[in-house]
Amino acid sequence: MVTVREAKLEDIKDIAKVHVDSWRTTYHEIIPIDYLNSLNYKEFEDKWKSRSLKGVFVAQDEKGSVFGFASFGPIRSEQEGYDGELYAIYLLEERQRQGAGxxxxxxxxxxxxxxxxxxxxxxxxxxxxSIIFYQAYSPERVAEDNFEIAGVRLKEVGLGWPDLSALKTLLNR
Structure with missing residues (x-):
């Protein structure tokens, strides 16, 4: 069973671990392994400690162990017709495809x-x-951009749901 709740300060260590471990498993064929191996739990903890936890939620199992998180808030880039943003959503690999996302x-x-x-x-x-996770909820493809990480040029796509109420209804079916 999955419980989703607001993140608390006590969750930061677990959030950082999920963040790093998820990057390592999700991006292992995309981003150089040396870069992924250099990711540091403590640095991620420090980054999370410097942020507000407003809009951050964790997924935990029946024993209370955090195995996923997601972060939401105001949009950070200019995207016509969009005002909210999903900043991040990560789950430990072994807990994916079980409804927590x-x-x-x-x-x-x-x-x-x-x-x-x-x-x-x-x-x-x-x-x-994991792009198929988002595609399962029929977003519009509204933007594209390129960026570089660890010497690798990557393309990112901006996906959007113009009607958040409709998405919520779809998710709660």
């Missing part, structure tokens, strides 16, 4: 709606195998 996305959609947002946008590395 959907539950986190639903909680985030609800959060954004409660805070006056009407739409949601997310950037996804095009080669990310």
């Amino acid at each position: 959907r539950a986190l996305l639903a909680k985030g959609a609800e959060f954004l709606l409660q805070h006056g947002f009407s739409s949601m946008f997310v950037w996804v590395i095009e080669q990310n195998p």
Whole structure:
């Protein structure tokens, strides 16, 4: 059973671990392994400690162990027609495809709606195998960009849901 709840300061260590471990498993064929191996739990903890946890949710199992998180808030880039953003959603590899991602996305959609947002946008590395997760909920492809990480040029696509209420309904079926 999955429980999704608001993140607390005590969750930061677990969030950092999920963040690093998920990057290593998700991007191992996309980003150089040396870069992924250099990711440091403590550095990620420090980054998370410097942020607000407003709009951050964790997925935990029946024993209370955190195995996933998602972060939502106001859009950070200019995207016509979009006001909310999914900043990140990561699950430990062994807990993927079991409904936790959907539950986190639903909680985030609800959060954004409660805070006056009407739409949601997310950037996804095009080669990310988890892009199919987003595509399952019929987003519009609204933007493209390129960036470099560890010497590798990557393409990211901007996916959006112009009607957040419709997405929430879809997620809660």
